[in-house]
Amino acid sequence: MNRARGRRLPRRIAQLLIGLFLYGIGIAFMIRGEIGAAPWDVLSQGIALHVPLSFGVITILTSVVVLVLWLPLRQRYGVGTVLNALLVGPSADVGLFLIPPGQVLWLRICFFVIGLLVLAAATGLYIGAHFGPGPRDGLMTGLHARTRRPIWIVRTGIEIVVVAVGWSLGGNVGIGTLAFALLVGPLCQYFMRIFAIRLPAKPQAASA
Structure with a gap:
C-alpha cells in the first residue's frame, strides 16, 4: 500500500461503515412507508411472514445465499461485500424498532421519500469507499459478464x-x-x- 492510499484508509473505513448503517436505516424508512418496498426487501418481507426470524436476519441469510451464487460466476469478494452482507440486516432491524408503523398516509409517504434518499446516499458512501460491491450488485455484474446481456436487462x-x-x-x-x-x-x-474517494494508481499499474 502506498502512502497516499494509507492516508485515505481511515476515511474509507468510516465511510464504508456509515454507509452500510445508513443503508439499513433507509430500508427501514421505506418499509415503514408501507406503500411498497424495494424488490429485495419485498422478498425478505415475504419470507418473514413464514419463518420466526426478523427482517434483518432474513436479509443476512439472503445475502449469504446470493454470495454462494457468486462462486460459479467467479466474482471476487471484497471486505465491503462481506460487511454489507453482515451489517445491513441488523441496521434495518434497528430502524424498524425505532420507526413506528401504521402512520397516516402523508407521513408514510414522507417515510418512503426519506428512506429512498438515505438509501441512495448510503449507496454512494459505501461504493465510494472502494471496498467491493454489495452481494446483489455483484450478482448483477457477474450475470452480466457471463450472459453478455446489457446490465439493465440483467438487473431488471x-x-x-x-x-x-x-x-x-x-x-x-x-x-x-x-x-x-x-x-x-x-x-x-x-x-x-x-x-x-479518488485513489491513486497502484504502484504496479503506475509503472506499467
Whole structure:
C-alpha cells in the first residue's frame, strides 16, 4: 500500500461503515412507508411472514445465499461485500424498532421519500469507499459478464423474479416499488459522484 492510499484508509473505513448503517436505516424508512418496498426487501418481507426470524436476519441469510451464487460466476469478494452482507440486516432491524408503523398516509409517504434518499446516499458512501460491491450488485455484474446481456436487462430480470417470489409470499408490492425502480439508479449515480474517494494508481499499474 502506498502512502497516499494509507492516508485515505481511515476515511474509507468510516465511510464504508456509515454507509452500510445508513443503508439499513433507509430500508427501514421505506418499509415503514408501507406503500411498497424495494424488490429485495419485498422478498425478505415475504419470507418473514413464514419463518420466526426478523427482517434483518432474513436479509443476512439472503445475502449469504446470493454470495454462494457468486462462486460459479467467479466474482471476487471484497471486505465491503462481506460487511454489507453482515451489517445491513441488523441496521434495518434497528430502524424498524425505532420507526413506528401504521402512520397516516402523508407521513408514510414522507417515510418512503426519506428512506429512498438515505438509501441512495448510503449507496454512494459505501461504493465510494472502494471496498467491493454489495452481494446483489455483484450478482448483477457477474450475470452480466457471463450472459453478455446489457446490465439493465440483467438487473431488471433479477428484480422481476425477486419481486414475484416476494409478492407471492406476501411481501408489500405497491407504488413505492415502482418509484424505487425508476428513481434509485439516478439518485445513486448522483451520490456516488459526491462521495467517491479518488485513489491513486497502484504502484504496479503506475509503472506499467
